[in-house]
Amino acid sequence: xxxxxxxxxxxxxxxxxxxxxxxxxxxxxxxxxxxxxxxxxxxxxxxxxxxxxxxxxxxxxxxxxxxxxxxxxxxxxxxxxxxxxxxxxxxxxxxxxxxxxxxxxxxxxxxxxxxxxxxxxxxxxxxxxxxxxxxxxxxxxxxxxxxxxxx
Amino acid sequence: xxxxxxxxxxxxxxxxxxxxxxxxxxxxxxxxxxxxxxxxxxxxxxxxxxxxxxxxxxxxxxxxxxxxxxxxxxxxxxxxxxxxxxxxxxxxxxxxxxxxxxxxxxxxxxxxxxxxxxxxxxxxxxxxxxxxxxxxxxxxxxxxxxxxxxxxxxxxxxxxxxxxxxxxxxxxxxxxxxxxxxxxxxxxxxxxxxxxxxxxxxxxxxxxxxxxxxxxxxxxxxxxxxxxxxxxxxxxxxxxxxxxxxx
Numbered sequence: 001x002x003x004x005x006x007x008x009x010x011x012x013x014x015x016x017x018x019x020x021x022x023x024x025x026x027x028x029x030x031x032x033x034x035x036x037x038x039x040x041x042x043x044x045x046x047x048x049x050x051x052x053x054x055x056x057x058x059x060x061x062x063x064x065x066x067x068x069x070x071x072x073x074x075x076x077x078x079x080x081x082x083x084x085x086x087x088x089x090x091x092x093x094x095x096x097x098x099x100x101x102x103x104x105x106x107x108x109x110x111x112x113x114x115x116x117x118x119x120x121x122x123x124x125x126x127x128x129x130x131x132x133x134x135x136x137x138x139x140x141x142x143x144x145x146x147x148x149x150x151x
Numbered sequence: 152x153x154x155x156x157x158x159x160x161x162x163x164x165x166x167x168x169x170x171x172x173x174x175x176x177x178x179x180x181x182x183x184x185x186x187x188x189x190x191x192x193x194x195x196x197x198x199x200x201x202x203x204x205x206x207x208x209x210x211x212x213x214x215x216x217x218x219x220x221x222x223x224x225x226x227x228x229x230x231x232x233x234x235x236x237x238x239x240x241x242x243x244x245x246x247x248x249x250x251x252x253x254x255x256x257x258x259x260x261x262x263x264x265x266x267x268x269x270x271x272x273x274x275x276x277x278x279x280x281x282x283x284x285x286x287x288x289x290x291x292x293x294x295x296x297x298x299x300x301x302x303x304x305x306x307x308x309x310x311x312x313x314x315x316x317x318x319x320x321x322x323x324x325x326x327x328x329x330x331x332x333x334x335x336x337x338x339x340x341x342x343x344x345x346x347x348x349x350x351x352x353x354x355x356x357x358x359x360x361x362x363x364x365x366x367x368x369x370x371x372x373x374x375x376x377x378x379x380x381x382x383x384x385x386x387x388x389x390x391x392x393x394x395x396x397x398x
Contacts (some may be wrong), residue, residue, distance in 0.1 A: 038230065038231060044233075045233065045237075046232070047229070047230055091234050091332075092238075094238040094239065094242075094275065098237070098274070101242075
């Protein structure tokens, strides 16, 4: 499995994007949000992002044993998952990069170069696939760059 | 031996951190004013919040080695500044602090300065002319390195020259169109405004110089002239103008 983190300057935007993505029927995906600055205002917080990455990777995941009863069948389960990040504006990218450096767990974490909402939807759907890799999730998220909304 | 240097330099480093915090606080309104013209008007408040936290943190780290103190300043800024300034002011210190494990020497200070500049450029994906703090740091770091390594000047003189170069870097941001950050959304409307990040970076350098002046020997009344000024009329004019400003 691959975890997904949605990072937005707005806590409500981050949560709202998560709500939309979850409604796509991808509740299997570990989708974590990190929105707002330290005080919950508009901004991004590298510590919060680092925590979200750790959570999305399934570190100390209490739900895992409950929700993933098949965990023992899959040798990769129980290990730390790779994580893909979706970000909104510039400083979210910088704080996400910093957070990646701060997280000490041994996994691969990449930022998708994609629009945050559409990219998060694609990433969430792809990440729920048993064959998902960081590369496939990134590719799915970045497909969203090509979407045309009006014919 | 390296413990001695940490012991000896620690009070000066703490003094410098306090001086920077004081300056940022006293310039808060000015920085916010600059940022309200081309940004989101929070630069002064963000940096002030960050450095107030640093000040509160100082007591707890005052027995640490120099590199640990600088690293802690970085960590505290990351956790408290918010926005892009967290990674750009704090994250860079975190990285560059690794150069100070043997304390601050002419050599390690050059390495620190270069690591800081490299990290800022990398993190912000910015280069000279983008109307950012890179426009302050690049001339400052290049001048510092050259003054130490090529001209073998005393560190204080090198720092004074670096601050002088930084000052001109800040002025250089005024006529530029912003290419990075929130200001870049303004496009041409950003022209004519001084970059807030470039400005606060200069303030930090000025405070480092002010503290260094009270502890180091060297010439600080540096002349802001290019070495080959006599080669072209245009640059000679510039040099005269700068000399006039200084006297």
